[in-house]
Amino acid sequence: MDLLEAMSGRRSVRDYTSQRPDDSIIAQLLTAAVNAPSARNGQPWRFTVVRDPELLDRLSTEAKAYQLATLPAGHGNEERRARMADPANHLLHNAPALILISAVEPSIWAVEDCALAAQNLMLAGWSLGLGSCWIGNVQFYLNTPEGKRLLGLPEGCVPVAPIIAGYPASQPVPVPRNEPVVSWIG
Ligand SMILES: Cc1cc2nc3c(=O)[nH]c(=O)nc-3n(C[C@H](O)[C@H](O)[C@H](O)COP(=O)(O)O)c2cc1C
Numbered sequence: 001m002d003l004l005e006a007m008s009g010r011r012s013v014r015d016y017t018s019q020r021p022d023d024s025i026i027a028q029l030l031t032a033a034v035n036a037p038s039a040r041n042g043q044p045w046r047f048t049v050v051r052d053p054e055l056l057d058r059l060s061t062e063a064k065a066y067q068l069a070t071l072p073a074g075h076g077n078e079e080r081r082a083r084m085a086d087p088a089n090h091l092l093h094n095a096p097a098l099i100l101i102s103a104v105e106p107s108i109w110a111v112e113d114c115a116l117a118a119q120n121l122m123l124a125g126w127s128l129g130l131g132s133c134w135i136g137n138v139q140f141y142l143n144t145p146e147g148k149r150l151l152g153l154p155e156g157c158v159p160v161a162p163i164i165a166g167y168p169a170s171q172p173v174p175v176p177r178n179e180p181v182v183s184w185i186g
Helices: 003-009 023-034 053-070 078-085 110-127 136-142 145-150
Strands: 045-050 097-103 131-134 158-166
Touching: 003 110, 023 045, 023 097, 023 110, 045 053, 045 110, 053 078, 053 136, 053 145, 097 110, 110 131, 110 158, 136 145, 136 158
Parallel strands: none
Antiparallel strands: 045 097, 097 158, 131 158
8 A cells, every 4th residue: 555545544443353463463563663763763662562352451441440530520521521431431442452652761752753653553554454543541541650560561661652453343434634724935
């Protein structure tokens, strides 16, 4: 698949078959990720690949509980609190795999670097027939000591991009894009 086609065709996937992406396809995604640019070529990333269904379920449950415990009542949070209390709401959309990209360097650019690696990984996945979706909903929990312990992350690690991946069970619905706002100078 051509790169422009992957960039315009990629959509977040939230409906997966149970087929688990094998080691070789995950290795291709990781190779694409580490080819991302990074400030001073610091490559401040570390990857955690989770394909244990029980651990993925537990992460969803714990992240929902964390949001319920930390989201202030009111402030327009009622709808969100109701979603976090819903046992049928799986934050990882029952995906067969999670690839977490964490920052390992105390560099001021580490988050940007990891986000670039994440986009490479998602585009590579799309071109190989794999769907993906960044799950910000588990990110705050993963940044707690308990969250890091759950995935065996070392102390200094900062989880940046939790990305679910798997084979799409249905076509994702395209979401509209705004026209770019541009100031042309010269
Ligand atoms: C930082 C970030 C956090 C996101 N968090 C979630 C999430 O928690 N759950 C989810 O289903 N999608 C999440 N998404 C996916 C966005 O909703 C999606 O990218 C956006 O609606 C555009 O749709 P597209 O990716 O299909 O083009 C997140 C995306 C980004 C970049």
